[in-house]
Amino acid sequence: MQRHQYDVVIVGAGGAGMRAALESSKRTRTAVLTKLYPTRSHTGAAQGGMCAALANVEEDNWEWHTFDTVKGGDFLVDQDAAEVMCREAVDAVLDLEKMGLPFNRTAEGKIDQRFFGGHTRNHGEAVVRRSCFAADRTGHMILQTLYQQCIKQNVEFFNEFYVLDLLMVNGRSTGVVAYELATGELHIFSAKSVVFASGGFGKVFRTTSNAHTLTGDGMGIVWRKGLPLEDMEFFQFHPTGLAGLGVLLSEAARGEGGILRNKDNERFMERYAPTVKDLAPRDMVARAMANEVREGRGCGPDGAYVMLDLTHLEPAHIDAKLPDITEFARTYLGVEPYTEQIPVFPTAHYAMGGIPTNIKGEALANNDDAIPGLYAAGEVACVSVHGANRLGTNSLLDINVFGRRAGIAAAEYAATAGFEDLPDAPETYVVDLVEGLRNSTGQERIAAIRADLQATMDLNAQVYRTEGSLKQALVDIEGLKQRFANVAVQDKGKRFNTDLLEAVELGFLIDLAEVLVVSALARKESRGGHFREDYDKRDDVNFMRHTMAYREVDAEGNINIRLDYKPVVQTRYKPMERKY
Amino acid sequence: MDVKVKILRYNPEVADEAEWKTYAVTLQPTDRVLDALHKIKWDQDGTLTFRRSCGHGVCGSDAMRINGRNRLACKTLIKDLNPEKEITVEPIKGLPVLKDLVVDMEPFFDAYRSVMPFLVTSGHEPTRERIQSQADRDRFDDTTKCILCAACTTSCPVFWSDGQYFGPQAIVGAHRFIFDSRDEGTEQRLEILNDKEGVWRCRTTFNCTDACPRGIEVTKAIQEVKRALIFRRV
Numbered sequence: 001m002q003r004h005q006y007d008v009v010i011v012g013a014g015g016a017g018m019r020a021a022l023e024s025s026k027r028t029r030t031a032v033l034t035k036l037y038p039t040r041s042h043t044g045a046a047q048g049g050m051c052a053a054l055a056n057v058e059e060d061n062w063e064w065h066t067f068d069t070v071k072g073g074d075f076l077v078d079q080d081a082a083e084v085m086c087r088e089a090v091d092a093v094l095d096l097e098k099m100g101l102p103f104n105r106t107a108e109g110k111i112d113q114r115f116f117g118g119h120t121r122n123h124g125e126a127v128v129r130r131s132c133f134a135a136d137r138t139g140h141m142i143l144q145t146l147y148q149q150c151i152k153q154n155v156e157f158f159n160e161f162y163v164l165d166l167l168m169v170n171g172r173s174t175g176v177v178a179y180e181l182a183t184g185e186l187h188i189f190s191a192k193s194v195v196f197a198s199g200g201f202g203k204v205f206r207t208t209s210n211a212h213t214l215t216g217d218g219m220g221i222v223w224r225k226g227l228p229l230e231d232m233e234f235f236q237f238h239p240t241g242l243a244g245l246g247v248l249l250s251e252a253a254r255g256e257g258g259i260l261r262n263k264d265n266e267r268f269m270e271r272y273a274p275t276v277k278d279l280a281p282r283d284m285v286a287r288a289m290a291n292e293v294r295e296g297r298g299c300g301p302d303g304a305y306v307m308l309d310l311t312h313l314e315p316a317h318i319d320a321k322l323p324d325i326t327e328f329a330r331t332y333l334g335v336e337p338y339t340e341q342i343p344v345f346p347t348a349h350y351a352m353g354g355i356p357t358n359i360k361g362e363a364l365a366n367n368d369d370a371i372p373g374l375y376a377a378g379e380v381a382c383v384s385v386h387g388a389n390r391l392g393t394n395s396l397l398d399i400n401v402f403g404r405r406a407g408i409a410a411a412e413y414a415a416t417a418g419f420e421d422l423p424d425a426p427e428t429y430v431v432d433l434v435e436g437l438r439n440s441t442g443q444e445r446i447a448a449i450r451a452d453l454q455a456t457m458d459l460n461a462q463v464y465r466t467e468g469s470l471k472q473a474l475v476d477i478e479g480l481k482q483r484f485a486n487v488a489v490q491d492k493g494k495r496f497n498t499d500l501l502e503a504v505e506l507g508f509l510i511d512l513a514e515v516l517v518v519s520a521l522a523r524k525e526s527r528g529g530h531f532r533e534d535y536d537k538r539d540d541v542n543f544m545r546h547t548m549a550y551r552e553v554d555a556e557g558n559i560n561i562r563l564d565y566k567p568v569v570q571t572r573y574k575p576m577e578r579k580y
Numbered sequence: 581m582d583v584k585v586k587i588l589r590y591n592p593e594v595a596d597e598a599e600w601k602t603y604a605v606t607l608q609p610t611d612r613v614l615d616a617l618h619k620i621k622w623d624q625d626g627t628l629t630f631r632r633s634c635g636h637g638v639c640g641s642d643a644m645r646i647n648g649r650n651r652l653a654c655k656t657l658i659k660d661l662n663p664e665k666e667i668t669v670e671p672i673k674g675l676p677v678l679k680d681l682v683v684d685m686e687p688f689f690d691a692y693r694s695v696m697p698f699l700v701t702s703g704h705e706p707t708r709e710r711i712q713s714q715a716d717r718d719r720f721d722d723t724t725k726c727i728l729c730a731a732c733t734t735s736c737p738v739f740w741s742d743g744q745y746f747g748p749q750a751i752v753g754a755h756r757f758i759f760d761s762r763d764e765g766t767e768q769r770l771e772i773l774n775d776k777e778g779v780w781r782c783r784t785t786f787n788c789t790d791a792c793p794r795g796i797e798v799t800k801a802i803q804e805v806k807r808a809l810i811f812r813r814v
Contacts (some may be wrong), residue, residue: 040640045636100757100763102717104714109714140725154779211633212634248636447621494593496678499621
């Protein structure tokens with residue numbers, strides 16, 4: 001076992017982690033721990049763009065962007081946080097350009113901008129070109145550019161280090177315990193500040209745009225410390241996943257003029273969102289698609305999907321603006337987007353919920369109090385700028401704005417605080433976890449449990465939910481917890497034991513699936529990404545509030561989930577009915 | 581369909597030598613090689629070890645040698661591999677193998693980091709964005725697509741025989757900035773690549789271009805860097 005000491009430890013090296021690292025490492029001694037290599041992070045899979053009211057191609061301002069973000073989030077957005085994000089968006093984009101990000105350009109050589117779902121001029125009047133982009137690989141360019149800047153700045157990375165526990169002393173965060181994949185060795189990192197930037201947990205669902213590695217480790221670690229998770233019932237299903245596979249096709253396809261059609265070739269979004277049509281927010285489009293399929297207007301032999309139509313666009317336009325996603329259609333479905341429509345269906349995409357933070361990126365122990373030394377940013381966090389439904393492009397914005405803020409805050413705290421003495425044997429929890437799994441004599445296969453978890457989540461906790469379906473999911477998860485207690489790890493070795501780590505990750509997924517379902521069961525309304533068929537209206541009287549879930553262990557050692565609620569911060573905008 | 585997948589296995593904790601093992605798997609023709617590897621790991625042999633993340637060709641984790649050619653496992657469909665015969669899978673060549681299909685990526689990333697793969701500018705920063713025409717932006721578009729998967733570098737015969745050679749990827753990484761109109765680090769970068777282990781080792785075998793899962797014209801990029809070195813202008 002090795003021991004390390006850094007002022008700031010950042011967990012995760014996607015967009016939020018590296019943006020934080022660029023701030024933190026120029027102020028103080030910083031280590032970035034990632035279970036992958038930085039450039040493998042899932043920020044790189046983001047496609048369509050990053051919105052900021054640059055007004056490069058038409059009139060725009062950050063207040064309109066704030067309104068769209070609040071309305072898009074079905075008014076569960078904390079409006080102070082949305083204001084911060086949309087105001088700082090302009091500088092966030094310009095910063096990336098100065099770092100070298102190769103944005104597409106206008107005729108005058110400025111950063112080009114295009115339409116994106118839910119982004120409008122003057123509070124919903126018409127769609128607006130706000131998304132700054134680099135073809136349909138904006139996330140790839142952000143990830144590469146941030147990594148390049150990290151190289152320039154000599155940021156210290158620990159690659160393929162799985163952080164498995166957070167160390168806390170007297171309510172303060174004091175470091176982490178990490179498992180080194182190459183050797184199986186444990187590492188204790190003592191740190192004044194810890195920043196979680198470890199991404200989401202899309203692998204609780206079977207059909208997902210998320211990477212295999214998005215298993216919610218950061219949220220799971222914090223959860224097991226008894227710290228709260230906020231708004232976990234709000235999960236975004238992206239309308240256009242490749243049917244059957246879930247591989248993401250950017251909303252930019254519709255921003256550039258793509259149209260969704262049902263089996264009658266009808267542009268059905270005209271019925272659901274007459275003004276913005278195919279560019280309605282994702283939750284509305286995903287539900288509309290699922291509804292078309294349920295009502296028998298789906299395409300294909302089983303009527304199981306709808307079609308994304310790009311055939312009216314010029315091939316040269318497609319090649320210039322949407323090269324990657326059209327290649328996905330060719331590679332994985334053998335469909336030629338120039339001449340054929342592409343089969344698509346909603347795919348689990350983004351966790352709006354996560355570790356609650358304030359606008360500085362400080363993680364919260366309850367509704368009000370920050371945990372000294374603990375920060376979170378990006379998908380792992382819930383500020384909440386996305387509320388009940390994130391607008392397209394606002395995730396790339398979130399990681400840049402709040403990654404930066406968390407990096408600064410973590411470094412500034414480290415400048416004022418000392419190191420805490422760690423508890424004796426701080427590695428105990430991780431040793432028990434890892435060795436317990438490695439030495440298990442059970443017979444249950446990891447993959448079988450995970451597949452069953454994903455199946456019940458897809459069936460019971462996806463676009464449409466009811467009390468009955470959610471209760472079924474809970475029963476299923478209970479059974480899976482029992483089976484997980486007997487899980488078998490076949491690889492007993494130390495070296496690159498990915499079998500063992502998959503078991504650890506599955507443990508986090510099961511925990512988080514349960515939090516999601518319990519939170520969803522209690523929210524007896526429909527709002528944004530959370531749609532209850534048995535309560536199909538938004539209920540501002542009872543549910544205009546954030547869910548705060550806590551893990552509690554009673555005297556007999558039973559683990560229970562306790563739900564509490566937190567008020568929504570409202571500044572400028574009063575809730576209104578969400579029409580597009 | 582029933583497919584046989586032959587994988588070069590190596591685990592120094594168990595044996596000193598690598599050995600081939602063949603697995604029978606039932607797959608759809610449209611499944612990817614990554615699906616085959618997952619089926620083997622998840623249903624038959626949990627010790628099989630490989631890297632993967634995004635699963636659709638953008639993260640660059642799962643470059644491997646499939647039927648003798650470097651490809652991404654998540655982007656290679658079974659039906660395109662003549663699956664009536666055994667499909668062979670082995671680690672990419674030229675980097676130390678650590679376990680099964682996992683190689684030591686550090687020498688590869690070292691080469692990338694050594695070419696100053698970041699924008700170099702001088703003077704005051706502008707208030708707004710730097711102005712760049714779309715034509716200037718298009719000049720280096722191809723090399724911005726690189727995902728650092730190492731398929732090109734580990735398909736290069738020069739790299740196999742001379743581990744000191746920067747390799748195609750590092751030159752692609754330098755090209756992306758050398759031909760960026762905003763960049764002012766060209767001279768330094770060209771000097772680095774003028775090294776005896778730099779661009780002049782390239783023998784234009786085009787393996788790298790064939791191997792690139794992103795369709796980057798790697799050899800062309802290398803030639804452009806050579807030309808920039810000869811004429812000292814881009």
